[in-house]
Amino acid sequence: xPEPAGxxxxxxxxxxxxxxxxxxxxxxxxxxxxxxxxxxxDLLLHHFEEKILQPEERDFNLIxxxxxxxxxxxxxxxxxxxxxxxxxxxxxxxxxxxMKDLNELDGYIANPSPTTILVxxxxxxxxxxxxxxxxxxxxxxxxFTSEKLKDDEVPQWVSGFxxxxxxxxxxxxxxxxxxxxxxxxxxxxxxxxxxxxxxxxLKQLSVEHIEKYIxxxxxxxxxxxxxxxxxxxxxxxxxxxxxxxxxxxxxPMALVIGTFYGYLNKLFLCYFSKADFQADxxxxxxxxxxxxxxxxxxxHIHRSIALLxxxxxxxxxxxxxxxDSALLKEMTxxxxxxxxxH
Numbered sequence: 001x002p003e004p005a006g007x008x009x010x011x012x013x014x015x016x017x018x019x020x021x022x023x024x025x026x027x028x029x030x031x032x033x034x035x036x037x038x039x040x041x042d043l044l045l046h047h048f049e050e051k052i053l054q055p056e057e058r059d060f061n062l063i064x065x066x067x068x069x070x071x072x073x074x075x076x077x078x079x080x081x082x083x084x085x086x087x088x089x090x091x092x093x094x095x096x097x098x099m100k101d102l103n104e105l106d107g108y109i110a111n112p113s114p115t116t117i118l119v120x121x122x123x124x125x126x127x128x129x130x131x132x133x134x135x136x137x138x139x140x141x142x143x144f145t146s147e148k149l150k151d152d153e154v155p156q157w158v159s160g161f162x163x164x165x166x167x168x169x170x171x172x173x174x175x176x177x178x179x180x181x182x183x184x185x186x187x188x189x190x191x192x193x194x195x196x197x198x199x200x201x202l203k204q205l206s207v208e209h210i211e212k213y214i215x216x217x218x219x220x221x222x223x224x225x226x227x228x229x230x231x232x233x234x235x236x237x238x239x240x241x242x243x244x245x246x247x248x249x250x251x252p253m254a255l256v257i258g259t260f261y262g263y264l265n266k267l268f269l270c271y272f273s274k275a276d277f278q279a280d281x282x283x284x285x286x287x288x289x290x291x292x293x294x295x296x297x298x299x300h301i302h303r304s305i306a307l308l309x310x311x312x313x314x315x316x317x318x319x320x321x322x323x324d325s326a327l328l329k330e331m332t333x334x335x336x337x338x339x340x341x342h
Contacts, residue, residue, distance in 0.1 A: 013142050015040045021142075022047050027088070029112035030141030032133060034122035037146040039185035041123050044144070045092065048119050052090055060084040063091045067099035076108045079116045089116045096122040106132035109140050149185065151258070152265075154178035155284060158188060162205060165196055169205045175284050176210060176223050179259050220244065222251045226263035229335060230292040241332060245325040253315040253324045256331075257308050264308075267293045267301055296339060303338045307331065 013021075021027075022044075031048075033041045053061055063078045070093070078091045096102055105120070112118065118141075120133070126145055127134045137143045149157055155174035162169035169177075181188050195213045196202065202209070220243040228237050244251035266285050270293035273279065280286070311331045313319065322330070 013144055015044070015144065015146070018044060018142060018144055019047065022051070027052070027117050028141040029114065029117065030109050030137055031117070031119045032122065032127065032137040032141070032143045033119065033146065034125065034127045034144075035146035036124055036126075036148045037185060038123050039189065040144075040146040041121060042186070045094075045119070045121060048090055048092060048117070052088070052117065053086060057086040061086045061089045063089065065091070065093050067093060067095040067097060067102070070099060072099065072101045072104035075105060075118070079108060079113055079118050081116075083115050087115070089113075090119070091116055092119045092121065094121045096120045097125060103132045106136050109133065109136045112140055149183050151178070151183055151262075154183050154188075157185065158192075161189060161192060165192065166203065167192070167196065167205055168203060171281050171284050172286060173205050173207060173210060175262070176207070176221075177214075179223055179255065179262060180214070220247075220250065222255055223259055225251075225256065225332075226260050227288050227292070229332065229339070230263075230296070231288070232340065234336075237332065237336075241329055244328060248323070248325050251324070251328060253311070253327050256328060257312050257315065260308055261305075263289075264301055264305055267296070271298060271301075300339055304335060307334055307338060 018031075031044075033044060035041065049062065049064075061083050063081075065075055065078065075091065075093050079089070081089060083089045093099070102120075108118075120137075123146075129135075134143070155171065155178045158174040158177050159169045159171070162174075177188060177191070181191060191214050195205065195209055198213060199209065220240050222244070225237075225240060228240060266283070266289040269283055269285060270290055273283075275290055280290075308331075311327060314322070314327055315324075
């Protein structure tokens with residue numbers, strides 16, 4: 001049986017590096033996958049489960065164990081087996097964080113089987129860096145941590161995902177999706193896949209597509225709410241508040257506050273950076289941000305952020321007995337008073 005041709009051990013590898021090695025059939029004897037973002041972990045697990053062994057080989061050579069139900073000896077016994085009618089075995093330990101004696105696998109990792117690929121999946125949190133595994137895995141195999149993206153990193157990820165699908169997603173549309181869907185990468189990927197399935201020839205994502213397939217209303221869109229207030233369109237604001245009061249699911253306070261935080265952050269960037277088309281696009285700054293920054297001072301912005309802080313506490317029930325609709329009316333009223341003094 002041939003020995004797996006593993007890539008050179010290193011402390012940490014990126015998702016792309018690992019996937020490229022796997023696609024080249026350059027396998028390490030041990031993989032440790034941890035971190036709070038399950039999206040990339042699931043993509044790698046799919047490859048280990050579906051792409052390494054042929055369908056007819058999996059019955060005898062693909063073993064899946066679960067941390068809550070298994071002991072370290074069960075994992076070692078599975079990994080020490082010889083492949084049957086195949087070049088190698090794949091042993092996957094899922095939910096490894098629930099295995100009490102996980103660090104006892106250190107002995108196996110020091111001398112892994114040359115015909116087994118052991119995958120340790122430790123999702124939703126990082127392995128304790130002081131433990132045996134965190135130190136031993138990089139010496140023999142591959143250690144990958146899947147980090148949660150920060151909110152301001154999501155729009156760029158959305159645009160990059162679109163490029164992989166041959167779909168151009170502009171900055172405004174990427175920001176809209178990131179605010180509406182949050183930093184749940186799997187949810188974003190699923191929604192964009194849905195659009196691609198329904199529009200297989202689509203090359204440019206528009207607000208209309210987002211409205212049609214994801215359900216964000218164009219006329220009464222929570223993402224437009226900050227701009228409506230900052231350009232003093234009081235008539236449209238009244239209609240939007242009325243609509244959101246009748247349809248509270250369209251504007252949950254968490255989403256409203258997050259949207260306003262993002263908008264105010266763009267205004268801050270306008271104050272401290274000169275207008276530059278290319279730089280502005282990278283930061284998600286549009287002409288309406290520049291225009292608003294010219295009409296309102298930094299004290300206006302500071303007071304607005306303090307107001308958001310107040311209502312973020314009220315949103316979770318601190319000093320508040322009102323529902324989201326009442327909070328939205330109260331917050332927009334106070335914000336109007338800050339900006340316009342009435």
